[in-house]
Amino acid sequence: MEVLIENIITYSIVAFLAIGIIYFQLKSNKKKSKIIQGKIEKAKELGFHEPVSLHPVVNLDICIGSAACIKACPEHDILGLSDGKAATINASRCVGHGACFHSCPVSAITLVIGTEKRGVDLPHVSQEFETNIKGIYIAGELGGMGLIKNAVEQGKQAMDNITKNLRRYPKAKYDVVIIGAGPAGISATLTAKEKNLKYLTLEQNSLGGTVYSFPRKKIVMTSPMHLPLYGKVKFTETSKPELLELWNEVLQKNKITIRENQKVVSIDKYDDHFLVKTLDDSFTANSVLLAIGRRGSPRKLGAPGEQREKVAYRLIEPELIHNQNVLIVGGGDSAIEAALSLIDDKSNKVTLSYRGDSFSRIKPKNFENISLAVNSKLIDVYYNSHVVEIKDKSVVLGFINDGISFEKEIINDLIYIFAGGELPNEFLEKAGIKITKKFGEVVLKH
Numbered sequence: 118m119e120v121l122i123e124n125i126i127t128y129s130i131v132a133f134l135a136i137g138i139i140y141f142q143l144k145s146n147k148k149k150s151k152i153i154q155g156k157i158e159k160a161k162e163l164g165f166h167e168p169v170s171l172h173p174v175v176n177l178d179i180c181i182g183s184a185a186c187i188k189a190c191p192e193h194d195i196l197g198l199s200d201g202k203a204a205t206i207n208a209s210r211c212v213g214h215g216a217c218f219h220s221c222p223v224s225a226i227t228l229v230i231g232t233e234k235r236g237v238d239l240p241h242v243s244q245e246f247e248t249n250i251k252g253i254y255i256a257g258e259l260g261g262m263g264l265i266k267n268a269v270e271q272g273k274q275a276m277d278n279i280t281k282n283l284r285r286y287p288k289a290k291y292d293v294v295i296i297g298a299g300p301a302g303i304s305a306t307l308t309a310k311e312k313n314l315k316y317l318t319l320e321q322n323s324l325g326g327t328v329y330s331f332p333r334k335k336i337v338m339t340s341p342m343h344l345p346l347y348g349k350v351k352f353t354e355t356s357k358p359e360l361l362e363l364w365n366e367v368l369q370k371n372k373i374t375i376r377e378n379q380k381v382v383s384i385d386k387y388d389d390h391f392l393v394k395t396l397d398d399s400f401t402a403n404s405v406l407l408a409i410g411r412r413g414s415p416r417k418l419g420a421p422g423e424q425r426e427k428v429a430y431r432l433i434e435p436e437l438i439h440n441q442n443v444l445i446v447g448g449g450d451s452a453i454e455a456a457l458s459l460i461d462d463k464s465n466k467v468t469l470s471y472r473g474d475s476f477s478r479i480k481p482k483n484f485e486n487i488s489l490a491v492n493s494k495l496i497d498v499y500y501n502s503h504v505v506e507i508k509d510k511s512v513v514l515g516f517i518n519d520g521i522s523f524e525k526e527i528i529n530d531l532i533y534i535f536a537g538g539e540l541p542n543e544f545l546e547k548a549g550i551k552i553t554k555k556f557g558e559v560v561l562k563h
């Protein structure tokens with residue numbers, strides 16, 4: 118009898134504790150879900166909830182709420198757990214590197230481009246990566262598939278097909294002109310070399326592609342990739358300098374030069390060759406590979422003096438800038454993040470010029486940080502301002518306030534312009550390449 122009572126007491130305590138734990142767990146989950154729901158509402162309010170390009174779609178019937186996808190995503194608050202299931206928060210901020218897709222233990226995530234409401238323009242390509250214009254091929258993110266590894270793989274495959282289908286005409290100097298030196302263009306260039314083709318690679322900025330335009334240092338590789346003329350690249354996590362070193366090493370070893378600062382402006386098709394024009398040169402080719410990604414070309418201001426060397430459209434190594442009067446132009450996240458990255462070194466004098474009268478549609482964290490930096494006088498912000506002229510040692514800014522316009526000249530050593538980009542659509546259409554809108558098309562599925 119005594120034992121029975123003892124057992125009943127023990128079981129009761131265990132049951133009580135278990136109920137307690139479950140109760141507190143449920144309460145904590147409810148609290149966390151409420152926070153995530155709040156973030157979703159905020160994202161909707163700011164226009165970040167609706168995806169603009171590639172994004173994850175969670176199958177709620179399969180999702181077990183492991184949160185592996187949230188841990189794997191290097192961007193913040195793209196995904197969160199709500200009611201025990203993964204949910205998208207700031208889907209428009211997804212950069213499509215697919216870490217969530219690969220990390221999900223139950224394959225509940227699909228990567229999709231566009232939504233039912235918002236279509237995404239994609240050029241039409243065949244299985245051989247050829248467009249509707251015979252001889253023009255596309256590889257990498259321009260075709261809709263994100264990720265460095267995928268771009269590298271497609272660059273190689275597209276070049277294999279170009280080699281297979283190649284017809285040489287006397288008028289063409291090159292077998293292939295490769296446009297863009299991001300992961301897809303680099304891989305295609307290495308393959309062209311491997312196949313002994315006469316090739317030329319043109320890049321509007323410098324080697325490396327999209328990842329170099331963004332302030333985040335960490336680069337995630339979801340699985341090993343095979344780089345032509347190099348072999349297996351095994352790192353799962355790397356940095357921009359490390360990746361750049363790898364690209365440079367393999368190119369140098371194979372004596373490959375990429376023509377940088379060559380923006381291609383048009384591709385004209387003739388009966389027996391293509392004519393590829395850059396801003397200051399032109400080249401004839403039997404075929405063309407477009408590896409230009411989806412981010413387009415940086416929009417220029419059109420201000421006198423913009424061609425000066427001190428003007429740039431991306432900030433790659435802020436840690437190397439000291440004792441400089443820097444002007445950042447723009448009011449989006451890239452501009453704000455660039456300005457903030459420069460004040461770590463107190464010797465820089467950072468000024469930000471923005472056409473608008475306040476920062477709207479930027480990440481809440483950026484808004485908080487820029488407000489703090491402005492209040493602490495670490496950054497000077499000129500709202501309602503625009504660049505009038507860029508001089509050697511100064512910049513003239515123009516202002517319109519209450520209908521009155523005036524100018525102010527400030528000392529300046531460096532200018533970084535973040536005025537958005539010209540999307541590649543116009544360029545593609547001019548070359549005759551057909552573009553179709555994709556409304557929620559699956560790009561990657563288990």
Ligand SMILES: Cc1cc2nc3c(=O)[nH]c(=O)nc-3n(C[C@H](O)[C@H](O)[C@H](O)COP(=O)(O)OP(=O)(O)OC[C@H]3O[C@@H](n4cnc5c(N)ncnc54)[C@H](O)[C@@H]3O)c2cc1C
Pocket residue numbers: 212213214256257258259262263264265266268296297298299300301302319320321322323324325326327328331333335336337338339379380381382408409410411412413414
């Ligand atoms: C913020 C951010 C973080 C990311 N992080 C990761 C990550 O961690 N891991 C990962 O795997 N992927 C990541 N990605 C995705 C990855 O960067 C892209 O999928 C990949 O770079 C696509 O390679 P690409 O060669 O197709 O195009 P891009 O890398 O976009 O390269 C295209 C190149 O073409 C050039 N170009 C464009 N137009 C012209 C023209 N008219 N003339 C000459 N040159 C031109 C551009 O300057 C650029 O260098 C990230 C993307 C972003 C935006």
